[in-house]
Amino acid sequence: MKKSLEKLLNKPLPVDPFMPQRAVITDIEELAPDHKKFSFAFCDESVNDSWNHIPGQFVMLTVPGAGEIPISICSSPTRKGTVELTVRKVGRKTEVLHRLKPGDYVAIRGPYGNGFPVGIMEGHNVLIIAGGLGIAPLRSLIWYILDRRHRFKEVYILYGTRSYEYVLYKEELKRLRERNDLKCLYTLDKFETEEDRRWADRKGLLTELIPMVELEPSETFVAVCGPPVAYRFIGKELLKHGYPESQIFVSLERKMECGIGKCGHCQIGYKFACIDGPVFPLWDTKNLPEMI
């Protein structure tokens, strides 16, 4: 009984995991109505140099005066020097963030979470399925894979959103479609304008794109991110087509206050979305009730 106490207490005071690093907004890009991409650089050069993350990880972003929010990193660790976050104006804190200008300060701590298992994905096909804002964490994965293209086999990107107006990273996704080392399939809910028709391969739901994918399911890793309601349908469709549930990875959203397993809000079943997630294999639905 004495030992367990000493093991815990006789440690030097650790680096404060709650202490955020000051960063400056270097660029803001308006991607769609209420969606902005923020680029940040840390004020401390050494943090900029040592920064490294895994696609799918997130940061806790302090919006001055408003509070901390967990946001997925949308830039790839293969492109150093800046951290990019795509944020939708959806609540009190994001509304304050959307009012900030380049040159304004914020504070960031992280990166947190497990991220996508890029190491074990290597040598396999990768199928990326993004719904709406779900493209943000997956953009990190897309660029990570494309910058190490030779390490992966076939790559597919499926992306669905409301209308052309709401397509994020329009230029990037257009250029991706022109590349011949990956296949892109885009869908839209609405087909109203000429632009909508020109953009989409198909009108309808994201799940309708899955049968169009020509990959050997057992050789494929799937990365999914989208609105909470979408996972159930996408998961079902993937299983129907024979993708193993241990190779389907979903990135989940939960309320978070700390990002390091202390505040308890993000519990999914017995796991914490912040330290055990936010990326879970679909297999975990068996373990974790109410995961999707």
Place this chain on the structure above:
Amino acid sequence: MDFHIERAKVLPKSNLAKFLEGLKNLSTLIAPVKKGDKFIFSEIEKVSDVAVNYTRTILPPKKFLVPYRRERFSYSTDTLQFNKEFKVRDQIIFGVHSCDLHGISILDSVYLKENPDPRYLEIRKRTVLIGISCMPDEFCFCLSTGTAFPDGANWDLFLTDIGADYFVTIGSPKGDEIVLKLRKLFKDIEKKDLYLYKESTSKKKKAFKLEKLPDLERISQLIELEYDSEVWKEGSERCLGCGTCTNVCPTCFCYTSVDVPTLDGKKVKRIEFTTSCQYPYYSLVAGGHYFKPDRASRFKHRYYHKFVGYPYQIEKLGCVGCGRCSAECPAGISIVETINRLRGIDEKELREATEQASSR
């Protein structure tokens, strides 16, 4: 000075007041005192206020380690330089029962195992825990949770009632130091004292009504198997969603963090406060989606976290059997009763009754 090695000492009950006075002179003394019909842990001004024979306090001593409202940082919106805002003092918490010591051990694991929280570590380093033995009442079920005795918990001194004296076991160098400082008040142990000490465990065990204790064997699997049970829904129909059960729990650690600016918006304080999984906003994310939308899912979450979540997260059950949640619940919901119903105690009686009827 002789090299000091002690395993245990005896403190005559007549010296207790002097002992408390001695502790008070060493640092801030916190101990149980009577408040109305109940007891609370409170800072002690007069040692005569200390209530040694209490069963349970309203709130666990957790409030002196993780205050219910605490400041983390302050910063100004211009510079965004963060300053630590926590003040730490030396404190001695006296009269902690075994269940609460185990509760503090669980908090130790939560806050210190991974990503150690510097504030908790600092507070914990400067806190001395002095436990005291107790007798169970009708709400206690620490025998089921394995926390009836302080083995495996992190404490400094533990006083066991052996009649005319307290048998004082020493659990840490800090505890040893206190005994050394107040050594005039203690006696050396004799064979009889050790015998009485050993006997005290069976004495406490006998005070439990065994048939009233919940069976917690295989409780993790049981709750996972009974995840869709009607018991959750029935319990939640009585539940008011007030969050009392989690606020009085010695192991609940969930908190919410908010940034509170001054009126001019220049200075901001980051404040953390204890929250409850029984509140709807607990699972609310931006955009208005509730991951735990109904009371039944929140009601179930508390049990699920205690008996499935904690074992995965810190390898201990999240319940120490203190009985506070049952004793304080305004709707009279008892954790023991819920577990018994999950285990199918009613069903068993029903089945036996029908078997008897059919055999006749």
